[in-house]
Amino acid sequence: MAEDAEVGLSSRTERKALEREKILQRERERKILRLIGHVLKKPQAERSEEETAVLLRHKDAVEDLSRRHVRRNVLKKRQEEVCDDPEELRNKVRQLAQAIKQANHLVVYTGAGISTAASIPDYRGPNGVWTQLQRGCRVSSSDLSRAEPTLTHMCISKLHTENMVKHVVSQNCDGLHLRSGLPRGAMSELHGNMFIEVCVTCSPAREYIRLFDVTERTSLHRHGTGRKCSHCGSELRDTIVHFGERGTLEQPLNWKGASRAAEFADVILCLGSSLKVLRKYNCLWCMNRPASKRPKLYIINLQWTAKDNLADLKINGKCDDVMTLLMKELNLDLPGYDRAQDPIFTLATPLLPEEEDSHNREVITLECRPQEDLGEAERHAAETKVVQGGWFGRGYGKGRRKKKKKYN
Numbered sequence: 001m002a003e004d005a006e007v008g009l010s011s012r013t014e015r016k017a018l019e020r021e022k023i024l025q026r027e028r029e030r031k032i033l034r035l036i037g038h039v040l041k042k043p044q045a046e047r048s049e050e051e052t053a054v055l056l057r058h059k060d061a062v063e064d065l066s067r068r069h070v071r072r073n074v075l076k077k078r079q080e081e082v083c084d085d086p087e088e089l090r091n092k093v094r095q096l097a098q099a100i101k102q103a104n105h106l107v108v109y110t111g112a113g114i115s116t117a118a119s120i121p122d123y124r125g126p127n128g129v130w131t132q133l134q135r136g137c138r139v140s141s142s143d144l145s146r147a148e149p150t151l152t153h154m155c156i157s158k159l160h161t162e163n164m165v166k167h168v169v170s171q172n173c174d175g176l177h178l179r180s181g182l183p184r185g186a187m188s189e190l191h192g193n194m195f196i197e198v199c200v201t202c203s204p205a206r207e208y209i210r211l212f213d214v215t216e217r218t219s220l221h222r223h224g225t226g227r228k229c230s231h232c233g234s235e236l237r238d239t240i241v242h243f244g245e246r247g248t249l250e251q252p253l254n255w256k257g258a259s260r261a262a263e264f265a266d267v268i269l270c271l272g273s274s275l276k277v278l279r280k281y282n283c284l285w286c287m288n289r290p291a292s293k294r295p296k297l298y299i300i301n302l303q304w305t306a307k308d309n310l311a312d313l314k315i316n317g318k319c320d321d322v323m324t325l326l327m328k329e330l331n332l333d334l335p336g337y338d339r340a341q342d343p344i345f346t347l348a349t350p351l352l353p354e355e356e357d358s359h360n361r362e363v364i365t366l367e368c369r370p371q372e373d374l375g376e377a378e379r380h381a382a383e384t385k386v387v388q389g390g391w392f393g394r395g396y397g398k399g400r401r402k403k404k405k406k407y408n
Protein backbone atom coordinates (compact mmCIF):
# COMPACT_ATOMS: atom_id res chain seq x y z
CA MET A 1 0.00 0.00 0.00
CA ALA A 2 2.74 2.40 1.04
CA GLU A 3 4.55 1.64 -2.20
CA ASP A 4 1.42 2.35 -4.24
CA ALA A 5 0.97 5.68 -2.52
CA GLU A 6 4.57 6.54 -3.26
CA VAL A 7 4.17 5.63 -6.93
CA GLY A 8 1.02 7.76 -7.09
CA LEU A 9 2.83 10.65 -5.44
CA SER A 10 5.84 10.47 -7.70
CA SER A 11 3.71 10.20 -10.83
CA ARG A 12 1.76 13.23 -9.67
CA THR A 13 4.99 15.14 -9.11
CA GLU A 14 6.24 13.99 -12.47
CA ARG A 15 3.02 15.08 -14.14
CA LYS A 16 3.28 18.49 -12.53
CA ALA A 17 6.91 18.84 -13.59
CA LEU A 18 5.96 17.85 -17.11
CA GLU A 19 3.15 20.42 -17.18
CA ARG A 20 5.54 23.10 -15.92
CA GLU A 21 8.11 22.15 -18.55
CA LYS A 22 5.42 22.41 -21.26
CA ILE A 23 4.43 25.89 -20.10
CA LEU A 24 8.05 27.02 -20.03
CA GLN A 25 8.60 25.57 -23.49
CA ARG A 26 5.62 27.53 -24.84
CA GLU A 27 6.98 30.68 -23.20
CA ARG A 28 10.38 30.13 -24.85
CA GLU A 29 8.72 29.59 -28.25
CA ARG A 30 6.68 32.74 -27.93
CA LYS A 31 9.79 34.70 -26.97
CA ILE A 32 11.71 33.37 -29.97
CA LEU A 33 8.82 34.22 -32.32
CA ARG A 34 8.60 37.73 -30.92
CA LEU A 35 12.34 38.21 -31.35
CA ILE A 36 12.31 36.86 -34.91
CA GLY A 37 9.33 39.01 -35.82
CA HIS A 38 11.20 42.03 -34.46
CA VAL A 39 14.41 41.19 -36.37
CA LEU A 40 12.54 40.50 -39.64
CA LYS A 41 11.04 43.98 -39.54
CA LYS A 42 14.53 45.50 -39.64
CA PRO A 43 16.31 46.01 -42.99
CA GLN A 44 19.00 43.38 -43.44
CA ALA A 45 21.86 45.88 -43.13
CA GLU A 46 20.70 47.05 -39.73
CA ARG A 47 20.62 43.60 -38.14
CA SER A 48 23.32 42.82 -35.57
CA GLU A 49 25.46 39.72 -35.87
CA GLU A 50 23.61 38.19 -32.99
CA GLU A 51 20.24 38.85 -34.62
CA THR A 52 21.36 37.31 -37.91
CA ALA A 53 22.52 34.28 -35.98
CA VAL A 54 19.09 33.94 -34.36
CA LEU A 55 17.47 33.88 -37.80
CA LEU A 56 19.86 31.22 -38.99
CA ARG A 57 19.28 29.12 -35.91
CA HIS A 58 15.49 29.17 -36.31
CA LYS A 59 15.05 28.73 -40.04
CA ASP A 60 11.70 26.92 -39.67
CA ALA A 61 10.18 29.68 -37.62
CA VAL A 62 11.51 32.34 -40.00
CA GLU A 63 9.96 30.56 -42.98
CA ASP A 64 6.68 30.14 -41.18
CA LEU A 65 6.51 33.78 -40.15
CA SER A 66 7.29 34.93 -43.69
CA ARG A 67 4.58 32.64 -45.07
CA ARG A 68 2.09 34.03 -42.58
CA HIS A 69 3.07 37.55 -43.59
CA VAL A 70 2.48 36.82 -47.29
CA ARG A 71 -0.82 35.13 -46.49
CA ARG A 72 -1.97 38.09 -44.42
CA ASN A 73 -1.21 40.44 -47.31
CA VAL A 74 -3.09 38.24 -49.79
CA LEU A 75 -6.12 38.13 -47.49
CA LYS A 76 -5.97 41.89 -47.03
CA LYS A 77 -5.85 42.37 -50.79
CA ARG A 78 -8.87 40.08 -51.26
CA GLN A 79 -10.87 42.19 -48.82
CA GLU A 80 -10.29 45.34 -50.84
CA GLU A 81 -13.24 46.65 -52.82
CA VAL A 82 -12.26 47.49 -56.38
CA CYS A 83 -14.42 49.49 -58.78
CA ASP A 84 -13.88 49.55 -62.55
CA ASP A 85 -13.79 53.09 -63.95
CA PRO A 86 -17.03 54.17 -65.69
CA GLU A 87 -15.76 53.57 -69.23
CA GLU A 88 -14.44 50.12 -68.45
CA LEU A 89 -17.66 49.29 -66.62
CA ARG A 90 -19.77 50.25 -69.63
CA ASN A 91 -17.58 48.15 -71.92
CA LYS A 92 -17.81 45.13 -69.69
CA VAL A 93 -21.58 45.47 -69.29
CA ARG A 94 -21.90 45.60 -73.07
CA GLN A 95 -20.05 42.26 -73.27
CA LEU A 96 -22.29 40.83 -70.56
CA ALA A 97 -25.44 41.99 -72.38
CA GLN A 98 -24.19 40.29 -75.52
CA ALA A 99 -23.58 37.05 -73.64
CA ILE A 100 -27.07 37.21 -72.08
CA LYS A 101 -28.71 37.78 -75.47
CA GLN A 102 -26.89 34.80 -76.94
CA ALA A 103 -27.39 32.50 -73.96
CA ASN A 104 -29.78 29.57 -74.25
CA HIS A 105 -29.85 28.78 -70.57
CA LEU A 106 -28.66 31.56 -68.26
CA VAL A 107 -28.46 30.70 -64.57
CA VAL A 108 -27.85 33.33 -61.88
CA TYR A 109 -26.03 32.72 -58.58
CA THR A 110 -26.44 35.35 -55.89
CA GLY A 111 -24.89 36.17 -52.51
CA ALA A 112 -25.30 38.72 -49.75
CA GLY A 113 -23.72 41.47 -51.89
CA ILE A 114 -26.99 41.92 -53.77
CA SER A 115 -28.82 42.68 -50.53
CA THR A 116 -26.50 45.37 -49.14
CA ALA A 117 -28.58 48.09 -50.79
CA ALA A 118 -31.50 46.71 -48.75
CA SER A 119 -29.50 47.52 -45.59
CA ILE A 120 -28.71 43.89 -44.96
CA PRO A 121 -24.98 43.68 -44.36
CA ASP A 122 -23.15 41.23 -46.57
CA TYR A 123 -20.86 38.63 -45.04
CA ARG A 124 -17.32 39.32 -46.14
CA GLY A 125 -17.45 42.97 -47.23
CA PRO A 126 -15.57 45.53 -45.06
CA ASN A 127 -18.62 45.92 -42.79
CA GLY A 128 -20.03 42.46 -43.38
CA VAL A 129 -21.29 40.15 -40.67
CA TRP A 130 -18.35 37.81 -41.15
CA THR A 131 -15.78 40.59 -40.97
CA GLN A 132 -17.43 42.06 -37.86
CA LEU A 133 -17.60 38.71 -36.09
CA GLN A 134 -13.95 37.98 -36.92
CA ARG A 135 -13.00 41.29 -35.37
CA GLY A 136 -14.91 40.26 -32.28
CA CYS A 137 -17.61 42.92 -32.82
CA ARG A 138 -21.26 42.37 -32.05
CA VAL A 139 -23.52 42.51 -35.04
CA SER A 140 -26.33 44.99 -34.74
CA SER A 141 -28.85 45.87 -37.34
CA SER A 142 -32.04 47.76 -37.80
CA ASP A 143 -34.79 45.24 -38.18
CA LEU A 144 -34.20 42.82 -41.03
CA SER A 145 -37.88 42.56 -41.86
CA ARG A 146 -37.72 46.19 -42.91
CA ALA A 147 -35.54 45.26 -45.90
CA GLU A 148 -37.10 45.30 -49.36
CA PRO A 149 -35.95 43.67 -52.61
CA THR A 150 -33.21 45.77 -54.18
CA LEU A 151 -33.00 46.96 -57.76
CA THR A 152 -30.83 43.90 -58.47
CA HIS A 153 -33.49 41.52 -57.12
CA MET A 154 -36.13 43.25 -59.22
CA CYS A 155 -33.96 43.16 -62.38
CA ILE A 156 -33.27 39.45 -61.95
CA SER A 157 -37.00 38.82 -61.56
CA LYS A 158 -37.70 40.92 -64.66
CA LEU A 159 -35.05 39.02 -66.66
CA HIS A 160 -36.82 35.83 -65.65
CA THR A 161 -40.15 37.20 -66.85
CA GLU A 162 -38.44 38.07 -70.13
CA ASN A 163 -37.32 34.44 -70.32
CA MET A 164 -33.66 35.48 -70.25
CA VAL A 165 -32.89 34.03 -66.79
CA LYS A 166 -33.92 30.41 -66.35
CA HIS A 167 -33.05 29.76 -62.71
CA VAL A 168 -31.70 31.63 -59.67
CA VAL A 169 -29.57 29.95 -57.03
CA SER A 170 -29.08 32.01 -53.89
CA GLN A 171 -27.19 31.64 -50.63
CA ASN A 172 -29.22 34.41 -49.05
CA CYS A 173 -31.77 33.61 -46.35
CA ASP A 174 -33.39 37.04 -46.49
CA GLY A 175 -36.27 35.90 -48.72
CA LEU A 176 -35.87 38.89 -51.01
CA HIS A 177 -35.88 36.85 -54.25
CA LEU A 178 -39.25 35.42 -53.29
CA ARG A 179 -40.50 38.90 -52.46
CA SER A 180 -39.28 40.26 -55.82
CA GLY A 181 -41.86 38.06 -57.56
CA LEU A 182 -39.53 35.33 -58.78
CA PRO A 183 -41.59 32.09 -58.97
CA ARG A 184 -40.72 29.42 -56.39
CA GLY A 185 -39.90 26.85 -59.06
CA ALA A 186 -37.32 29.17 -60.64
CA MET A 187 -35.21 29.51 -57.51
CA SER A 188 -33.13 27.50 -55.11
CA GLU A 189 -32.54 29.07 -51.70
CA LEU A 190 -29.64 26.80 -50.77
CA HIS A 191 -29.30 28.07 -47.21
CA GLY A 192 -32.98 28.46 -46.47
CA ASN A 193 -35.43 31.32 -46.12
CA MET A 194 -35.94 33.24 -42.87
CA PHE A 195 -39.70 33.59 -43.52
CA ILE A 196 -40.45 29.90 -44.02
CA GLU A 197 -41.08 27.26 -41.35
CA VAL A 198 -41.99 23.68 -42.22
CA CYS A 199 -43.53 20.55 -40.80
CA VAL A 200 -41.38 17.60 -41.81
CA THR A 201 -43.71 15.08 -40.15
CA CYS A 202 -46.36 15.79 -42.75
CA SER A 203 -45.65 14.13 -46.08
CA PRO A 204 -44.88 15.92 -48.29
CA ALA A 205 -43.36 18.49 -45.89
CA ARG A 206 -45.88 21.26 -45.21
CA GLU A 207 -44.68 24.85 -45.59
CA TYR A 208 -45.81 27.84 -43.58
CA ILE A 209 -44.67 31.16 -45.02
CA ARG A 210 -44.80 33.90 -42.39
CA LEU A 211 -44.56 37.67 -42.42
CA PHE A 212 -41.77 37.72 -39.83
CA ASP A 213 -38.34 36.17 -39.23
CA VAL A 214 -39.20 32.70 -37.90
CA THR A 215 -35.64 31.95 -36.75
CA GLU A 216 -35.64 33.97 -33.55
CA ARG A 217 -35.14 30.94 -31.28
CA THR A 218 -33.21 28.71 -33.64
CA SER A 219 -29.47 28.20 -34.10
CA LEU A 220 -26.93 25.60 -35.21
CA HIS A 221 -28.53 22.13 -34.89
CA ARG A 222 -31.56 23.64 -33.10
CA HIS A 223 -34.28 24.32 -35.61
CA GLY A 224 -37.53 24.16 -33.66
CA THR A 225 -39.45 27.43 -33.90
CA GLY A 226 -41.83 26.65 -31.04
CA ARG A 227 -44.96 26.78 -33.20
CA LYS A 228 -46.98 23.72 -34.21
CA CYS A 229 -48.24 22.30 -37.50
CA SER A 230 -51.98 22.96 -37.66
CA HIS A 231 -52.55 19.62 -39.44
CA CYS A 232 -50.58 17.14 -37.34
CA GLY A 233 -49.51 19.09 -34.26
CA SER A 234 -45.76 18.44 -34.70
CA GLU A 235 -43.31 21.23 -33.96
CA LEU A 236 -42.38 23.36 -36.95
CA ARG A 237 -38.73 23.94 -37.88
CA ASP A 238 -36.94 26.73 -39.69
CA THR A 239 -35.28 26.11 -43.07
CA ILE A 240 -31.89 27.69 -42.36
CA VAL A 241 -28.72 25.73 -43.18
CA HIS A 242 -25.85 26.77 -40.93
CA PHE A 243 -22.14 26.16 -41.53
CA GLY A 244 -21.44 22.57 -40.71
CA GLU A 245 -24.98 21.45 -41.51
CA ARG A 246 -26.21 19.57 -44.53
CA GLY A 247 -29.43 20.96 -45.94
CA THR A 248 -31.87 18.12 -46.52
CA LEU A 249 -35.16 19.97 -47.00
CA GLU A 250 -36.56 19.77 -50.49
CA GLN A 251 -37.98 23.30 -50.33
CA PRO A 252 -36.99 26.09 -50.28
CA LEU A 253 -33.50 24.65 -50.91
CA ASN A 254 -34.51 23.05 -54.20
CA TRP A 255 -31.17 21.36 -54.84
CA LYS A 256 -32.77 19.39 -57.66
CA GLY A 257 -33.65 22.61 -59.47
CA ALA A 258 -30.17 24.03 -58.86
CA SER A 259 -28.28 21.04 -60.20
CA ARG A 260 -30.60 20.62 -63.17
CA ALA A 261 -30.14 24.32 -64.00
CA ALA A 262 -26.34 23.96 -63.84
CA GLU A 263 -26.50 20.91 -66.08
CA PHE A 264 -28.29 22.85 -68.83
CA ALA A 265 -26.52 26.19 -68.25
CA ASP A 266 -24.42 27.71 -71.00
CA VAL A 267 -23.88 30.98 -69.08
CA ILE A 268 -23.59 31.44 -65.32
CA LEU A 269 -23.82 34.94 -63.87
CA CYS A 270 -22.62 35.38 -60.28
CA LEU A 271 -23.67 38.46 -58.36
CA GLY A 272 -22.48 39.79 -55.01
CA SER A 273 -20.85 36.65 -53.63
CA SER A 274 -17.27 35.82 -52.71
CA LEU A 275 -18.23 32.31 -53.95
CA LYS A 276 -16.16 30.84 -51.13
CA VAL A 277 -19.10 28.70 -50.06
CA LEU A 278 -20.81 28.23 -53.43
CA ARG A 279 -17.49 27.06 -54.90
CA LYS A 280 -17.65 23.97 -52.71
CA TYR A 281 -20.91 22.78 -54.29
CA ASN A 282 -19.40 20.84 -57.19
CA CYS A 283 -22.64 20.26 -59.05
CA LEU A 284 -23.08 24.02 -59.58
CA TRP A 285 -19.93 24.37 -61.68
CA CYS A 286 -19.82 21.32 -64.01
CA MET A 287 -16.22 20.81 -62.95
CA ASN A 288 -16.41 17.20 -64.11
CA ARG A 289 -16.43 18.43 -67.71
CA PRO A 290 -13.38 19.65 -69.62
CA ALA A 291 -12.92 23.43 -69.33
CA SER A 292 -14.14 24.06 -72.90
CA LYS A 293 -17.46 22.29 -72.22
CA ARG A 294 -18.28 24.22 -69.04
CA PRO A 295 -20.75 27.13 -68.94
CA LYS A 296 -19.27 30.59 -69.52
CA LEU A 297 -18.76 32.38 -66.24
CA TYR A 298 -19.53 36.06 -65.61
CA ILE A 299 -18.91 37.56 -62.16
CA ILE A 300 -20.11 40.86 -60.72
CA ASN A 301 -18.53 41.64 -57.36
CA LEU A 302 -16.56 44.44 -55.71
CA GLN A 303 -14.12 42.08 -54.03
CA TRP A 304 -12.01 39.12 -55.07
CA THR A 305 -13.97 35.90 -55.56
CA ALA A 306 -12.91 32.28 -55.42
CA LYS A 307 -13.74 31.85 -59.12
CA ASP A 308 -12.06 34.97 -60.52
CA ASN A 309 -9.36 32.93 -62.23
CA LEU A 310 -11.97 30.84 -64.07
CA ALA A 311 -14.23 33.74 -65.07
CA ASP A 312 -14.71 34.74 -68.70
CA LEU A 313 -15.39 38.25 -67.42
CA LYS A 314 -15.08 39.82 -63.96
CA ILE A 315 -17.00 43.05 -63.46
CA ASN A 316 -15.82 45.06 -60.45
CA GLY A 317 -18.83 47.15 -59.57
CA LYS A 318 -21.85 47.49 -57.32
CA CYS A 319 -24.61 45.10 -58.36
CA ASP A 320 -27.28 47.82 -58.58
CA ASP A 321 -25.02 50.01 -60.77
CA VAL A 322 -24.17 47.14 -63.11
CA MET A 323 -27.81 46.02 -63.36
CA THR A 324 -28.92 49.57 -64.20
CA LEU A 325 -26.45 49.68 -67.10
CA LEU A 326 -27.35 46.15 -68.13
CA MET A 327 -31.08 46.84 -68.38
CA LYS A 328 -30.32 49.83 -70.57
CA GLU A 329 -28.15 47.67 -72.86
CA LEU A 330 -30.98 45.13 -73.09
CA ASN A 331 -33.57 47.86 -73.79
CA LEU A 332 -35.59 46.94 -70.74
CA ASP A 333 -37.27 49.33 -68.30
CA LEU A 334 -35.89 49.47 -64.78
CA PRO A 335 -38.38 47.59 -62.59
CA GLY A 336 -39.29 48.96 -59.16
CA TYR A 337 -40.47 47.17 -56.04
CA ASP A 338 -44.15 47.61 -55.28
CA ARG A 339 -45.14 46.46 -51.82
CA ALA A 340 -48.74 45.89 -52.93
CA GLN A 341 -47.47 43.31 -55.44
CA ASP A 342 -45.15 41.56 -52.97
CA PRO A 343 -46.17 37.87 -53.25
CA ILE A 344 -45.33 37.17 -49.62
CA PHE A 345 -48.65 38.73 -48.56
CA THR A 346 -50.67 36.21 -50.57
CA LEU A 347 -48.36 33.28 -49.81
CA ALA A 348 -48.29 33.82 -46.05
CA THR A 349 -50.23 31.64 -43.61
CA PRO A 350 -51.69 33.86 -40.87
CA LEU A 351 -50.91 32.96 -37.25
CA LEU A 352 -53.72 31.46 -35.19
CA PRO A 353 -55.02 33.76 -32.44
CA GLU A 354 -53.19 31.71 -29.77
CA GLU A 355 -49.93 31.99 -31.74
CA GLU A 356 -49.93 35.77 -31.91
CA ASP A 357 -47.49 36.04 -29.00
CA SER A 358 -45.18 33.30 -30.24
CA HIS A 359 -42.51 35.70 -31.54
CA ASN A 360 -40.97 39.14 -30.98
CA ARG A 361 -39.84 39.98 -34.50
CA GLU A 362 -41.33 42.79 -36.50
CA VAL A 363 -44.08 41.81 -38.94
CA ILE A 364 -43.97 42.96 -42.57
CA THR A 365 -47.05 44.98 -43.33
CA LEU A 366 -48.55 46.18 -46.56
CA GLU A 367 -48.00 49.77 -45.52
CA CYS A 368 -44.31 50.41 -45.08
CA ARG A 369 -43.67 52.57 -42.05
CA PRO A 370 -40.71 54.76 -42.93
CA GLN A 371 -37.99 55.31 -40.30
CA GLU A 372 -39.01 58.98 -39.97
CA ASP A 373 -42.46 57.97 -38.71
CA LEU A 374 -41.03 56.09 -35.77
CA GLY A 375 -40.80 57.72 -32.38
CA GLU A 376 -37.35 58.67 -31.10
CA ALA A 377 -37.20 55.71 -28.70
CA GLU A 378 -38.45 53.24 -31.31
CA ARG A 379 -35.94 54.45 -33.86
CA HIS A 380 -33.11 54.21 -31.35
CA ALA A 381 -34.19 50.69 -30.41
CA ALA A 382 -34.34 49.65 -34.06
CA GLU A 383 -30.91 51.06 -34.81
CA THR A 384 -29.07 49.66 -31.83
CA LYS A 385 -30.87 46.36 -31.45
CA VAL A 386 -28.40 43.51 -31.49
CA VAL A 387 -29.94 40.70 -33.46
CA GLN A 388 -29.84 37.63 -31.28
CA GLY A 389 -30.37 34.08 -32.34
CA GLY A 390 -31.65 32.89 -35.66
CA TRP A 391 -29.93 32.79 -39.00
CA PHE A 392 -28.46 36.22 -38.56
CA GLY A 393 -25.75 37.07 -36.09
CA ARG A 394 -25.43 33.76 -34.29
CA GLY A 395 -24.65 30.28 -35.44
CA TYR A 396 -23.19 31.58 -38.67
CA GLY A 397 -19.64 31.62 -37.36
CA LYS A 398 -17.34 28.80 -38.22
CA GLY A 399 -14.84 27.78 -35.56
CA ARG A 400 -11.36 27.48 -36.96
CA ARG A 401 -8.59 25.77 -35.04
CA LYS A 402 -5.05 26.81 -35.64
CA LYS A 403 -2.36 24.20 -35.74
CA LYS A 404 0.41 24.93 -33.31
CA LYS A 405 3.98 24.49 -34.40
CA LYS A 406 7.00 23.83 -32.24
CA TYR A 407 10.21 25.74 -32.54
CA ASN A 408 13.35 24.93 -30.65
Ligand SMILES: [Zn+2]
Residues within 6 Å of the ligand: 199, 200, 201, 202, 206, 229, 230, 231, 232, 233, 234
Ligand atom coordinates in the same frame (compact mmCIF):
# COMPACT_ATOMS: atom_id res chain seq x y z
ZN1 LIG B 1 -47.60 18.47 -39.95
